Amino acid sequence: MNRSGRKRLALLVVAGLFLFTACGGGPPAQTGDSLNVLATTSIVADVVAQVGGDFVTLTVLLPAGTDPHAFSPQPQDAAALADADIIFANGAGLEAFLPPLLESAGADGKLVEVSAGIELQPLPGGDASTGDPHTWMDPNNVIVWTQNIAAALSSADPAHAADYQANAAAYAASLRALDAWIRAQVEQVPPANRLLVSDHAVLGYFAARYGFTQAGSITGSFSSEAAPSAQELAALEDKIRADGVRAIFVTEASNQSLADQVARDTGIQAVWLYHASLTEAGGPVPTYLDFMRYNVNAIVNALK
Ligand SMILES: [Zn+2]
CATH class of the missing domain: 3.40.50.1980 (Nitrogenase molybdenum iron protein domain)
Structure with a gap:
């Protein structure tokens, strides 16, 4: 499997050096203090990166272009889950591969579903027992994601809670602007x-x-x-x-x-x-x- 889609953002070193300079003393922050977070899809990962900023080291599970409905995990994917402090998934049934992978990695307790709290739509005329997992097709739902992500990061890393909340608020403003732009476009x-x-x-x-x-x-x-x-x-x-x-x-x-x-x-x-x-x-x-x-x-x- 092509793993080139994996991205690692390790910016805490830069943040630590800045802290060292700004405070005029003391050791720089340890990169080991950075939260090691995993996101299933690249869309979830982008929103986690917006909220986590420099304080998270981010791994993306699915390579770019992968269809999550059809994804088959490899053994190294369980290792990536085991290494993570928090696992961010879309949820709502999108990642059918995830429950057995979490179990094999012993990582059930780390899962945060970013779509939690969104009322899922039923398929028109279809089976009402499953909801639509494609929540991100409405940016207003992604505002809910930012809130769920900020809450999870703040809980795991309270020292940077204010940063996560500020990042989430700034990104939510971008999502509201996107919503307004879409409303204007569809008028055509x-x-x-x-x-x-x-x-x-x-x-x-x-x-x-x-x-x-x-x-x-x-x-x-x-x-x-x-x-x-x-x-x-x-x-x-x-x-x-x-x-x-x-x-x-x-x-x-x-x-x-x-x-x-x-x-x-x-x-x-x-x-x-x-x-x-x-x-x-x-x-x-x-x-x-x-x-x-x-x-x-x-x-x-x-x-x-
Ligand atoms: Zn789909």
Whole structure:
């Protein structure tokens, strides 16, 4: 497995040297004092980095571009969990691989689910026993993440609680600005065009917040792992034609041949969205804010 997606941010050395200079005496802070935190996805990791700042050393479990629905951990992943002081996961059922991995690492007590407290949406017409795990598709939910992350870091490292709270407040302001920008962008899409069809049911929170309808998906599920029957696929294509759906949104979690077939059969365009991963630094969406701006521009341009 390519582990190049792992990032380690070890900035406490710099912070310690600054402290040494500023105080004019005493030893610099030990890097061993830094919280060693692990995040499952790169999106969770970006928000943890925003809140933790220089006081955390951060490891990302899933390499960039990985579909978390289909992730298979390797033995070294259990070691990474065992080494962490705190394990930040999206939660809400996204990381199906995590419970057995936590058990094998003896790390159950370290888990913090950043989506805790968010009311999960059910799949339209689907099984109500599972909620939609894609909470980050509404930046207002990510404000809840920042609060959960700040609380967990403050509890583990009370000496820097004020820093974590200040970082969380500053990032929440950026998320509110993002929300306002999205509201302005989606005004370009006529109400009749606000129908979202995607490879799997990834856009429920976006739809609910910004006045769209999640009209259907290829897998008919929150997971990219389900496989539709021929009848289900035909019914989706009928709905696309009947409702005048203008695009199908596809992600790294797509069964690309099925998505291409639906687009070809119905004569609509297939439009790429980022789903559950950022890109590496230097790529198109290295941060969550970039990720949302990219996706909103893609949706608005396809449907306006
Ligand atoms: Zn997904």
